[in-house]
Amino acid sequence: MLDQARALDAADPLREYRSRFELPEGVIYLDGNSLGALPKATKARLSHVVQREWGSDLIRSWNATENGGDWITAPQRIGAKIAPLVGAQPHEVIACDSVSVNLTKLIGAALTMNAGRTVVLSEPGNFPTDLYMVQGLQARGMAEQRLVARDKMIEALDPKNGGRDVALLMLTHVHYKTGEMFDMAALTKAAHDAGALVLWDLSHSGGAVPVDLNAAGADFAVGCGYKYLNGGPGAPAYAFVAERHHETFRQPITGWMGHAQPFAFSDTYEPAPGVSRMLAGTPPILAMAALECGVELMAEIGMDRLVAKSRALSEFFGAAMAQHCPHMRCVSPADPAQRGSQLSFRHAEAYAICQALIARGVIGDFRDPDILRFGFAPAYVSFADAAGAVTALAEILDSGEWDAPEFRQRAAVT
C-alpha cells in the first residue's frame, strides 16, 4: 500500500503545494474539513499587517497606503477571489461574519422577498446552526421550519404537498457527517418551479468539490472560511447573492458597514449597492488577512486540480480501508462525484477509536453518535498520509488498543 501511495505522490501535480503549508512532523492531518492547515504565507502576511499596517500606519490603513492597507475593501476583494471557486461572478460574493450570521441575514432576506410564504424547507440532520437560525426566526413569528428527508425533498416542493407555502429551500450541499452531496441544479430548479428561493450552505463544498452556483441558478449561498479555504480558526465566512437579486434583496442586520455611505453618518439606513449590503459591522482585519492568504492559495491551484486530487485521494483511502479495515462501514456515497472530500465510517466505538488514532498522530474527527470522519484537503494531504492513516487504524482495531479508559474521556470539542 505504501509503495503504491509513494508512486501516486511522485506523480501528483499538486505535490509541491504541500510545502506551502505548515504541517507538523509526525502528524497525518485528515481534518482539513474542520480546520484547514496553516499556509506559510499567512504567517508573513499577518506579521506585515500587524507590524506595518496596524503598528506603523495605524488608522490610515483603512485606505490604501504605501504598505498596503485598503482594509475597507477587504470583504469585497476577498469575496471576488472566492467567486471562481464556487461558480459566481466576482461582485456576487462577499467575505463577512460567520456562516451562522450570514444564514440569518439571507433567510430574513428570502422571507421578505417571498412575502405571503413563511416556510423554510430543509432536512432533519442538517448542520445544527442552519436549523437553529430558522428556529430563532420562528420564535419571533417570522418563519416556519419544515423538515423533510432528502429523498422526499422534490415531492415536498410539489404544490399538492404544501410546496406553495415554501418561501425558501435551505440545504447544505455536502452533508457534514456523511459527505452526501445534493444535486444542486435539480433541487434549485424544483424549488424555483414551486416559487421558492434557494439558499445553499457550501461550508463543506467550497475549495473541495465542483460548485457552479450560477449554472445551477442558485439565489443565495453561504460558506465557511476556516475549512477548505484555510482561513484560520474562526475565519470570516462568505455569502453569495445572485446578481438578479442585487436591487431587491434586503437583509435584516442593517449595520453601518452595509450602508450606501457609512461615512456620511446618516440617521437613516440606506442599503449599499449589491452584495455589499450583506455587511453589518466593522470587518475583523487580522482574520480577513489570514483568510485572504488561504483563498489566494486555493485560487492559485484552481478547482479542477483540487477536485481531481480530492477524488483520487478518497478513492485510494476507500479502497485501502475496504482491504485493511473491512469492519469499518463506510457511510459516504461510493461514487466520488456524489460526495464531498471526505469519507465517514460508522462504528459503535468511533469516539475511542478516533482518540486512539489521534494519540498516534493521525488526526481525523468524531461526529456524534458513531461517525469517524476523514477529510482529504487536496492541497496538502498526500497519498502516503492516506496509507499511513489506514495502517494505523488497522493496527488499532486489530490490537484493541482503542479500548482504554483515556480514549473514552469526552473533550468539549470532538
Ligand SMILES: Cc1ncc(COP(=O)(O)O)c(C=O)c1O
Ligand atoms: C455545514 C456547516 N454550516 C455552518 C457551520 C458553522 O459555521 P460558523 O461557525 O461560521 O457559523 C459549519 C461548521 O462546521 C458547517 O459545517
